[in-house]
Amino acid sequence: MSHFTLSAVNFSWLPILPLGAIALGAMAIMLIGPGVDDEDSAGLGVIALITLLVAFVFALFTLGENTLAFGGSLVTDDYAGFFEIVIVIAAALTVAMSLDYVADEGMAGAEYYSLILFAAFGMMLMAAAGDLIIIFIGLETMSLAVYALAGFMRRDPRSNEAALKYFVLGAFSTGFLLYGIALVYGATGTISLAAIRAALSARMAANPLLLLGLGMMLIGFGFKVAAVPFHMWTPDAYEGAPTPVTAFMAVGVKLAAFAGFMRVFMVNLGPVSAQWTMVLWVVAALSMTVGNLAALVQQSLKRMLAYSAIAHAGYLLLGMAASPQPLAGGAMLYYLIGYSFTNLGAFAVVIAVERKGSGGANLRDFQGLARARPGLAVAMALFMLSLMGVPPLAGFVGKFYLFSAALSAGLVWLVIIAALNSAISVYYYARVIVAMYAQEESAAPARIVARPGLILSVIAGVAGTILVGLYPQPWIGAASSAYASALGRPNAKVAANYR
Numbered sequence: 001m002s003h004f005t006l007s008a009v010n011f012s013w014l015p016i017l018p019l020g021a022i023a024l025g026a027m028a029i030m031l032i033g034p035g036v037d038d039e040d041s042a043g044l045g046v047i048a049l050i051t052l053l054v055a056f057v058f059a060l061f062t063l064g065e066n067t068l069a070f071g072g073s074l075v076t077d078d079y080a081g082f083f084e085i086v087i088v089i090a091a092a093l094t095v096a097m098s099l100d101y102v103a104d105e106g107m108a109g110a111e112y113y114s115l116i117l118f119a120a121f122g123m124m125l126m127a128a129a130g131d132l133i134i135i136f137i138g139l140e141t142m143s144l145a146v147y148a149l150a151g152f153m154r155r156d157p158r159s160n161e162a163a164l165k166y167f168v169l170g171a172f173s174t175g176f177l178l179y180g181i182a183l184v185y186g187a188t189g190t191i192s193l194a195a196i197r198a199a200l201s202a203r204m205a206a207n208p209l210l211l212l213g214l215g216m217m218l219i220g221f222g223f224k225v226a227a228v229p230f231h232m233w234t235p236d237a238y239e240g241a242p243t244p245v246t247a248f249m250a251v252g253v254k255l256a257a258f259a260g261f262m263r264v265f266m267v268n269l270g271p272v273s274a275q276w277t278m279v280l281w282v283v284a285a286l287s288m289t290v291g292n293l294a295a296l297v298q299q300s301l302k303r304m305l306a307y308s309a310i311a312h313a314g315y316l317l318l319g320m321a322a323s324p325q326p327l328a329g330g331a332m333l334y335y336l337i338g339y340s341f342t343n344l345g346a347f348a349v350v351i352a353v354e355r356k357g358s359g360g361a362n363l364r365d366f367q368g369l370a371r372a373r374p375g376l377a378v379a380m381a382l383f384m385l386s387l388m389g390v391p392p393l394a395g396f397v398g399k400f401y402l403f404s405a406a407l408s409a410g411l412v413w414l415v416i417i418a419a420l421n422s423a424i425s426v427y428y429y430a431r432v433i434v435a436m437y438a439q440e441e442s443a444a445p446a447r448i449v450a451r452p453g454l455i456l457s458v459i460a461g462v463a464g465t466i467l468v469g470l471y472p473q474p475w476i477g478a479a480s481s482a483y484a485s486a487l488g489r490p491n492a493k494v495a496a497n498y499r
Contacts, residue, residue, distance in 0.1 A: 226287075322408070
């Protein structure tokens with residue numbers, strides 16, 4: 001009897017254990033929070049970290065399951081487990097870099113940490129979605145929490161502006177996604193992703209209802225990944241939001257958006273890929289070019305990294321445009337790992353350097369950093385070099401895999417555009433390194449703060465950036481196996497392509 005009960009629990013509850021841990025932790029912080037002063041909110045951050053650790057362990061247990069749960073609404077496969085693990089790590093590093101920031105800025109810790117967890121819950125739900133409604137619910141859960149986080153510094157007009165712009169444009173794009181879901185349902189008669197994939201055929205590819213639905217869903221996902229021309233919100237939202245929230249938006253939101261984007265289009269709409277890959281070709285080229293050119297003239301590090309995020313969305317869309325090529329999915333997942341560690345580490349350095357109440361660090365704040373804080377300067381230099389694509393760091397290897405997949409798919413001109421844009425990006429990333437090592441300290445130096453949480457985040461970013469680049473095989477193997485599980489193919493067969 002006990003054996004039967006254990007099996008039933010494993011089958012029914014295992015898929016939602018990581019999600020349940022996050023939700024319970026968020027609610028516990030909300031209940032405990034009113035009795036904790038804002039100045040002492042670091043304890044609530046520790047509870048959030050413990051919650052994320054528990055969710056991380058539960059996510060590890062889901063690996064290798066590869067089953068459907070709750071009537072197919074949730075998918076327990078290595079693809080979902082991969083994204084859940086990376087999202088949990090991103091959320092944990094965001095909380096770590098927030099421990100002192102929240103108290104220093106006088107922010108309400110209970111609301112802040114619970115919103116981080118609720119946002120992570122929505123992100124993980126998108127990764128594990130088995131139908132379009134669950135993707136929509138996960139997207140809205142994530143978005144509502146991030147809207148609030150973007151405007152969390154209530155007395156700062158820039159933070160209010162960031163939240164308002166993000167909310168208005170986000171609600172507009174969500175309408176497109178929802179209408180797209182409705183049209184796809186009308187064309188196929190189902191919201192289940194597996195059933196939609198089974199219903200697609202050569203005749204269905206010409207269905208105007210399906211094509212219009214795909215177009216609207218592309219707009220919805222394009223907004224969330226900050227792709228051109230749906231990127232207008234990104235610079236202002238990144239600059240106005242609290243810097244740890246900006247880091248979470250740059251990494252966590254992009255992870256969740258691409259998790260849903262890839263599962264819907266690359267995995268389940270693959271039979272009609274000819275109808276949308278050319279659109280993504282154009283969007284990828286625009287995103288890379290506009291993002292890199294706009295970043296050239298930025299003085300604010302947060303705005304520069306915002307335009308950088310737009311450019312990197314273009315590089316990832318290069319992989320989606322090459323989706324008929326089996327190497328593309330694993331290359332994208334690998335790229336997201338390196339991108340996450342690099343960006344989280346870079347934003348941790350920005351927090352350490354920025355002036356209180358300044359809304360973010362400028363290039364002049366980094367002048368002479370190599371003399372004032374050589375450790376931070378070395379870390380920031382590594383992050384900038386990785387974002388440039390300098391070997392042997394994670395950014396270079398990620399681009400190598402993506403470009404190789406695109407070349408295998410015959411996207412020669414798009415790879416040329418991507419390579420030229422990578423060369424353009426060297427200029428604005430190098431400006432940060434030059435400011436740190438070749439310029440004198442500004443007359444009014446920034447108040448450099450290196451607290452334990454920030455140090456942990458910087459060290460984790462440096463370690464991830466180096467290890468993912470120097471030892472790519474374990475990471476690309478895990479990424480390709482995760483993508484193979486979503487496709488329902490033998491993991492070893494796809495992973496062998498990277499050897």
